[in-house]
Amino acid sequence: MNVQSSYKRGNVKQELQAGKPDYEKVANSKSFQELLAKRKRFIVPLTIFFMVFYFMLPIFTSYATFLNKPAIGDISWAWLFAFAQFVMTWGISIIYVKKSVQFDKEAEDIIDKQLGGENK
């Protein structure tokens, strides 16, 4: 009931604001839903990955000692893991930029086809 009434109110409001695009229609369109799903498939796993990778460092150094073993000369695994965080960050940011170019194209396509392409 509540949902319905707020929906109705929304429609009236929408009619009053002539010229405002129908965002719900765009949001529910196939191309937009596809873009959202692709974004999600890209962002969620990578975010989980880098957060886990990051927290592994303080968790291992706090609760275990195996990272204190020497890896190369006097450089221990803890240092190598710390350096790996930097490599990981740069690597992921490169991937992000590459992937975003693809999302940009799809977003522009949606603006052109569904929102009149006035956003130039």
Place this chain on the structure above:
Amino acid sequence: MNATVITLFVAIVIATLVITYYAAKRTQTTGDFYTAGGGLTGWQNGLAIAGDYLSAASFLGIAGAIALYGFDGFFYSIGFLIAYLVVMFLVAEPLRNLGKYTLADMISARFDARKVRGMAAISSITIVIFYMIAQLVGAGALIQLLFHIDYWIAVLIVGVMMTIYVLFGGMTATSWVQIIKAVLLMAGTVVIAVMVMAKFNFNMLAMFSEMRTITSHGENYLKPGLQYTVPLDTISLMLALVLGTAGLPHILMRFFTVKNAKTARSSVVTATWIVGIFYILTIFLGFGAAAFVGEETIVASNPAGNMAAPLLAEALGGNFLMSFVSAVAFATILAVVAGLVLSGASAFAHDIYGQIIRKGKATDREQMLAARYASLGVSIFSIILALFAQTMNVAFLVSLAFCVAASANLPVILYTIYWKRFNTTGAVTAMAFGLLSSLILVSISPNVFSPVDGKAIFVGAPIFPLTNPAIISVPLGFLGGYLGTLLSKEKDVRQFAEVQVKANTGYRE
């Protein structure tokens, strides 16, 4: 104080005033004032973001922490760096697409309620004030050490300079001061790092072997656990560092100074590279200071280790390099506090005055005037607080600011962009839970209560055992938003559709 220091110091003051003069001419509208008209390029903004980040706390603090505590000092570098991935992946682009000047603008794109905007403004102002006191007190102490002048004169110099930049030059002046400082700071750091490497014949293995024996900690210097001995505290701190950046008002504000989400993205990427390289180099600064200056000398001039980098510069490059590094440290402080003033002023003048009191009906002239008064107010208020806080141990305020940002701002940002069911009540409770839990937990933590006299503000046993409450307060912020949302029946299907479309496509009406 010697002639070289004075010359470089004056040169920086003059250069920044010239920038402010030209910036003032270009600051005509409110948009110019808050966001430099959105006209910065990705590179410029990336350097400015990196500049905001490479505060005196990073440059002097981390170098000192590594010099004194080895591996544990490096934790900060890692936390600050990974934080950029959180900003890049979850926040930067939607924020640019939805907001105008402030964080509250972005949340209001979905919930146009005064209480939401008011709450967002309050949490931003809280963060800015904490961060600012820490920076100003640190700045005063540092300039006192570097230039041998009284603390109150040092605070006044920094305070007056930051006020001038912001008041006349707005975001344009603040950004350019930040950009120039970032370049100088990187140059200085690279020079010192290369000199340290040269001392070890550019052999990393030799450096680590040497560091294993050279300090009083012996082998333990290179192992984790020298500074952070309570595991949960370490993890809590790391949580605040990695999530806090994405909620810091002066960093978020930087995403409105570019023209679109693409430029916002390229600026985070640029910043990530610069900051990453800088943080790698902090190892050389820290190790170098431990090896060539020595723990005793570092601690003798400042117990927290803040003088490690300037002392190392003196040991390696004599008076000139020391003067250069000191001047850069001075510029660093100026640039960061100016950015803070601006973000505090925007919360007062744009959110509270412009949108809540005047309901968005103030003319551009009135808004501009309000922005300038607010800047002046924030500056004066912080200077007064800093003068009173001289003898207090305020270093924990920086991590408190990160904690509030992570607990009060980040949950509401993420929910607003990504959670369909989220509503006005949830937005208010998320911020209230995050803000209050951080403040309450810190006020009963070992930062405030210590059994040892002089170690904290009050003498007594701390009720809450962790120095950084993020591990409790961040989940509370998320939980607050979740419960508040479910308690209210309100839904905003249509408004969420608009937010989703705008956030994901960058479309603007």
